[in-house]
Amino acid sequence: MSQQYGPPPGPPPAPSSGGWGPAPSTSGPAGSGPVGWGTGPVRPQPRPGKPNRSQWIIVGCAVLAVVLVAVGVVLLVTGGGDEEPAANPTPDPVGTMYTPATPTKPVITKGPHDTGVEVGGGIWFTPAKGWLPDWDKSKGGKNYILQQFNARGLIDGYYWVRQTELYDAKGFAEHLVDIESNDLKNVRISKGVVCKPANEAIKACYALSYSAYVPTKSGKLIPFKGFVTAYQDQYDKVTATDAALEARVYQRRVNELIYMNNTLIKSF
Incomplete structure (x- = not known):
């Protein structure tokens, strides 16, 4: 090393004439000759072996x-040490900002009250006797109508079920009443009420009733009465029933609307 x-250790080797600078002087007093290995004052050298x-x-x-x-x-x-890395590192707890919780999806099974017409998401209702599927297939949801006797194309009422995840129960009920009353005359909407159906699977319920006149092509105004009820389940899906009858048959057949609503409530 x-x-x-x-x-x-020891003195440096003797210089040769082929090195950088002139050859050392061989005569004259110290320091009088040209600069070289032999000129200038003699410096002490370290002792050999030390x-x-x-x-x-x-x-x-x-x-x-x-x-x-x-x-x-x-x-x-x-x-780098005696500590050994864990074979199976513990993951971040579920629900933290690093590991978002996975929403629980409902398991849809057909229960004892799921009979009649399936609306969607495991929700069903049973149409009352005499109520028929709407012939207009472009409408969303499930719509059943009460056709007038011996009057093709005319109806005495309808029972329309729709679903959404964009509104809560109150918001969807108010939204449906607004859009249904756009083409009606003399619309009167009641104050909304919070309802409590006898089914624990229903998280929230909101109901509205209304009355109005439906204009016909001949210009005649037909009085109608109806209600909208929205049911929100534990997964925040809202199922709303929009039901109406012509005023002249309302008292006689309103129980059919209530019956269909009750079958839907039991289906949640």
Whole structure:
């Protein structure tokens, strides 16, 4: 190591005439000749076999560097300690900002009260006797009508069921009344009420009633009465019933609307 990082002990080798600078002087007093290996005052040389302090510092630093490199290699290979990594690291708890909770989806099964007409999402209702599917298939949801006796194309009432996830129960009930009354005359909407159906699966319920006149092509106005009831389940899906009857048959057949509503409530 001493031969690599410092000069060997003992005096320097004798200079030759082919080195940098003129040849050393062989005569004359010290310091009077040209500059060279033999000119100037003679400097004392370190004694053979005893390296100076600077040489020992250089050697010590070199040894320390080699030791540090060796230790780093060992730590890199062994992992740097006795602690072993866990074979199965524990994941972040469900529901944290790093692991969002997965919404629970309802398991749809057909229960004892799921009879008649399936609306969607496991919700059914049973049409009352004499009520028929609407011939207009472009309408969303399920719509059943009460056709007038011996009057093709005319109806005495309808029972329309629709679903959404864009509104809560109150918002969907109010929305349906608004759109249903756009083409009606003299619309009167009651104050909404919060209802409590006898089914724990229904999270919220909101009901509205209204009356209006339906204009015909001949210009005649036919009085109608109806109600809208919206039911919100535990998964926040809202199922709303929009029911109406001509005023002249309302008292006689309104129980049929109530019956269909009750079958739907039991289906939740």
